Amino acid sequence: MCGISIDMERKPYLTPKQQKVLDFIRKRIGERLPPTIREIGEELGFKSTGTVRDYLKALMQKGLVRRMNNKSRAIELTERASFKIPIIGTIMAGKPNLAYEEIQGYVDADDLFLGRLGFDDVFALRVKGDSMIDAGIIEGDIAIIKKRPHADNNDIVAALLDNNEVTLKRLRSKSGKFHLEAANSNYAPIFEEFKVIGKLITVIRKY
Amino acid sequence: MCGISIDMERKPYLTPKQQKVLDFIRKRIGERLPPTIREIGEELGFKSTGTVRDYLKALMQKGLVRRMNNKSRAIELTERASFKIPIIGTIMAGKPNLAYEEIQGYVDADDLFLGRLGFDDVFALRVKGDSMIDAGIIEGDIAIIKKRPHADNNDIVAALLDNNEVTLKRLRSKSGKFHLEAANSNYAPIFEEFKVIGKLITVIRKY
DNA sequence: TGACAAACCACACAAATGTGTGGTATATCT
DNA sequence: AGATATACCACACATTTGTGTGGTTTGTCA
Secondary structure: OOOHHHHHOOOOOOOOHEEEEEEEEHHHHHOOOOOOOHHEEEEOOOOOOOOOOHHHHHHHHHOOEEEEEEEEEEEOOOEOOOOOOEEOOOOOOOOOOOOEOOOEEEEEOOOOOOOOOHHEEEEEEEEEOOOOHHOOOOOOOOOOOEOOOOOOOEEEEEEOOOOEEEEEEEEEEEEEEEEEEEEOOOOOOOOEEEEHHHHHHEEEEEE | OHHHHHHHHOOOOOHHHHHHHHHHHHHHHOOOOOOOHHHHHHHHHOHHHHHHHHHHHHHHHHOEEEEOEEEEEOOOOOOOOOOOEEEEEEOOOOOOOOOOOOEEEEOOOOOOOOOOOOHHEEEEEOOOOOOOHHHHOOOOEEEEEOOOOOOOOOHHHEEEEOOOEEEEEEEEEEOOEEEOOOOOOOOOOOOOOEEEEEEEEEEEEEO
């Protein structure tokens, strides 16, 4: 019951057909392009464009869809409708299909790793070695770095060393002077010259 | 020079204008919708749709763009052109703008965390506690789980325990019988009854 | 019974969008 | 000099696509 009530708060009631229309739009947007009105009609078996427009109107009134006038395929999903992966807590046991008991929130699939950053400002490093292991960053991880020429104390940064190597370390300031610190007691702090080229915003690890 | 030559192998030569057209298409696709021919023309300052079509033809011949006939906005980027975040090694120092010296590869922004999985098969867990810390999985991480009723030895799995708790642990088999193991010597292995509900495929951490 | 919403359809029309033909000018390469 | 590529433009036309009006049927709720 708990999971259902959370769900109800997030989404307005949709008729089964309206849900199908929404799902089709979502599918098409995910695959490639938002559909045209006639494409929706063909998929759902409607013979009139007016029918599809009735559905779009309903979805718009319920705040799930936004459109631009007189523009082809200009259908977009609102935040309420955008795809979210549920973050679950406990799960109902003893059922053929798992039922989420406690949904703690949602991860927006689009924003998951980059948010609304421009791609231009981002690059990735593949992590080598174990110097950041105490921060949970291990060999093979992909570190997503946002380009920035400076950072704050305790930020993990990508820094350019004198030998042109790029390294991922924690930035520390001590009496007004910055140095780099590994997250592994086997490594000594780095007091050499360096340049901050970006700040760590996300770590991704694939299995 | 090294970085440039790698780049050349991946991308055919584009004139500056062609690059601008491609960038605009990419931007629009990322923002919402692929542009129409006229929208491209307006953006780039072309007064004729024919001009834009010349550019699209060039981009198609170079294998960067695909189109469908007589369909509005039906422009898509091919794999060669799809957005990739560069994974860099060393970086050229002493320049006003950083220049990538050694590009080891690219992370495809779309595939980055889910690949081409259907969303239906995926859910997320927010990691609590430190029981997987030796595997580099720490509190607050988002664990992306692919639903599966079984897994192999040494896989990290989401498992449902008798008390309806879901836990992230490593699956181990010993003499034909499975149990769960933490990646932290402070925790004892779990030999109770459990059910595998999915396999860990990706870990994401945001800073 | 009447009001209302959901769930359809037909069809005309307008606007947006893609296509095709035929140009011009400039630069490069052979 | 001729071939080729880039880099544009104008304009007509076909097709796609969105809009608008006016219906019918079914069920629910007051």
